[in-house]
Amino acid sequence: MPPTDESTDAGTARATRADRGPGPAVRASTGSDPGASTDCEDTLDLRLSEELIALFAGDTGSRDGTEEGAAYGIPAGFPEGAAYGIPADPPEGAPDGDDLLDRVGGWGPATTPAGVFHLVPVRAGRDLALVHRWMNDPAVAEFWELAGPETVVEEHLLRQLDGDGRSVPCLGVLDGTPMSYWEIYRADLDPLARHYPARPHDTGVHLLIGGVADRGRGLGSTLLRAVADQVLDKRPACARVVAEPDLRNTPSVSAFLSGGFRFSAEVDLPGKRAALMIRDRALRDLL
Structure with a gap:
């Protein structure tokens, strides 16, 4: 069962939508699909009514999101967008207004000590092969448990992409290079809340660093801090960012601690014993 944190520094029906391309793109670690076995737990085990979605989303005000490319988290003309080959047209199904996660794709760049960072929502047709390669790295597979053929990763991604928006899979693009995989999700709507x-x-985060060369040098901590701060900046209704790394994944737990999270408790989740990590809005300037 994949983690909601993953190997930050330790070493996260077929496609029919047009943006997936002709080819056949993380599972949060605590959800459960009533029709699936416990090792296929997923954040998307429940469909919310439109009324409930509207209630949880609340009225957070208008957002621009007018520039082409905003749906990818990279403004039009931004050089990193060109380096990654971001297309001019937003993906089919991009939200037109408020959603459960306040338009993750429109959060824009975060300036970090490591460079300019963007969260770019996954497109299966473009990103499946890359995420599949990362998931088959032994250091990642030990905790995410998504190794195998592309269809394993594809199904995991499509459960989110075809869901109600409570979990958004993203690539982390640093100075124009995709180098990490993220899941930003509504922890209060996830089975984790049990x-x-x-x-x-x-709001919960899962993270894996894709390249071996990017691991073990503090990059995970830097990006976790930046993304958590983006969540708190862009989601005014959110008071806490949470994660639940596997307690066995000591480098991941350490990365969260160094990234401004505090250890809250040990929790027993389906398939693992986890460290509940929390970054509080009230303490963000102290940790």
Whole structure:
């Protein structure tokens, strides 16, 4: 069962939508699909009614998102967008207004000590091969458990892409190079909420660093801090960012601690014992 954190520094029906291309793109670690076995747990085990979605989303005000490329988190004309080959047209199905995660794809760049960073929502047709390669790295596969043929990763991604928007799979693009995989998700709407005292709009993160050369040098901590701060900046209703790395994944737990998260508790989740990590809005300037 994949983690909601993953190997930050340790070493996260077929496609029919047009943006997936002709080819056949993380599973949060605590969800459960009533029709699936416990090792295929997923954040998307529940369909929300439109009324509930509207209730949870709330009225957070208007957002621009007008520039082409905003749906990818990279403004039009931004050099990193060109380096990654971001197309001019937003993906089919991009949200037109508020959604459960306040338009992750439109959050824009984060300036970090490591470079300019963007969260770019996954497109299966473009990104499946890359995410599949990362998931088959032994250091990643040990915790995400998504190694195997492309169809394994594809199904995991499509469960999110075809869901109600409570979990958004993204590539982390650093100075124009995709180098990490993220899942930004509504922890309060996730089965994780059964295992800790969740609060409305709690937002969860999963992360894996793709390249071996990027691991073990503090990059995970730097990006975790940047992304958590983006969540708190872009989601005013969210008071906490949470994660639940596997307790066995000591480098990942350390990365969260160095990234401004605090250890809250040990929790027993389906398939693992986890460290509940929290970054509080009220403490963000102290940690």
